[in-house]
Amino acid sequence: MPAAAKPDMKERILQTADRLFYLKGIRAIGVDTIAAEIGISKRTLYNHFPSKDELISAYLKRRFVVAKPSEKSPLSQILGYFDALERRFSAKDFRGCPFVNAVAELGPEDRAVKKIAIAFKESRRVWFRDLLAQLGVADAEGLATQLVLLVDGSIAQDLVRDDPAMARAAKAAAKVLLKNAGVDVGEIGGAAEAP
Amino acid sequence: MPAAAKPDMKERILQTADRLFYLKGIRAIGVDTIAAEIGISKRTLYNHFPSKDELISAYLKRRFVVAKPSEKSPLSQILGYFDALERRFSAKDFRGCPFVNAVAELGPEDRAVKKIAIAFKESRRVWFRDLLAQLGVADAEGLATQLVLLVDGSIAQDLVRDDPAMARAAKAAAKVLLKNAGVDVGEIGGAAEAP
DNA sequence: GGGCATGTACACAGATCTGTTTACTTTTTG
DNA sequence: CAAAAAGTAAACAGATCTGTGTACATGCCC
Incomplete structure (x- = not known):
């Protein structure tokens, strides 16, 4: 359907990554799974985070309240x-x-x-x-x-x-x-x- | 080289699996790595443990002293x-x-x-x-x-x-x-x- | 000597994973 | 309007992983 204008795409990715990484384990969850869960393409995810390692770091930093x-x-x-x-x-x-x-x-x-x-x-x-x-x-x-x-x-x-x-x-x-x-x-x- | 007559092959596999699983992580270590470390073929490993899950269980049971x-x-x-x-x-x-x-x-x-x-x-x-x-x-x-x-x-x-x-x-x-x-x-x- | 268990070597199937590429579409913005 | 930004879809490369299949070699016991 639509293409852009998604608000806070980065935050949405992080929310989903957080839930899946935390509940299932970091190694158990692939980037495909995260993208599919949100309904975005893998390319979009990689536009916001250059690698899974970066996503992992962002996930942990976000947990650090x-x-x-x-x-x-x-x-x-x-x-x-x-x-x-x-x-x-x-x-x-x-x-x-x-x-x-x-x-x-x-x-x-x-x-x-x-x-x-x-x-x-x-x-x-x-x-x-x-x-x-x-x-x-x-x-x-x-x-x-x-x-x-x-x-x-x-x-x-x-x-x-x-x-x-x-x-x-x-x-x-x-x-x-x-x-x-x-x-x-x-x-x-x-x-x-x-x- | 030699073929059989290895004493306690099962125990040798377990020792190596223990060291690698514990130090590097269970998901981080593949059965190939364990077999290669001992110098045996993957087939031999699978003759002693029908699956990696069984090897993981045996690893943990062996830790349970x-x-x-x-x-x-x-x-x-x-x-x-x-x-x-x-x-x-x-x-x-x-x-x-x-x-x-x-x-x-x-x-x-x-x-x-x-x-x-x-x-x-x-x-x-x-x-x-x-x-x-x-x-x-x-x-x-x-x-x-x-x-x-x-x-x-x-x-x-x-x-x-x-x-x-x-x-x-x-x-x-x-x-x-x-x-x-x-x-x-x-x-x-x-x-x-x-x- | 002859099975037979045990091992080796190695290829293979099939799945999954990270990350890239290509080509196209939609929205925003100047 | 037109360009740029952002997203989609899908295939692909290349690596790795579990588990199997095939063909062969070795040692032990009867």
């Missing part, structure tokens, strides 16, 4: 992160961390992918660290690292087991670590948690 | 697990958890792979749980889950960042969780650890 400043208290931001994790685990289209998956899939030789993955992991660690510093935690660096271990551990476990309870377990452990660092987190149950 | 009973105390077994992790992270050929990587690479539709991965994760959780029960921990189930989060989290982080310190951070966090559960773990530093 920075946390916006919040009005909420540092503690509720930290604990809320685990609640958000649990919601994401419960969604049926959750399939682990796209950065970890990409590194696992593409191997350590793909420097471009690894670089983006490292940057993302570091930015999230820094986000935790700054919130912890606001709470007056002495070793904010060390505790931030431990919190991201819980985050990534629950993501890996949920990827394999499809169990959103992993997020609750991570939150419970995070509370223990916070309390141990002198943060008042209120009551701490064994593992359960009152919403 | 059960922990042998130990003479050491439950606590030192638990803490020693994190020390072993750190040693593995320091090896240059470490590239994350083969089960998580396989699920990430092959997608959730590969039931055979997912089944093995779930079984492995569960067996390790049970290993922790039983040791915790021996220590008299009340909620051994919950704490075991939290410990495997730290384990898998440090593995995912090391995969991306190549930083063996992730294992030390996990160990430090584990100590805090153990202490909180009433286990005497001796002195606890901020994040560092005396060997």
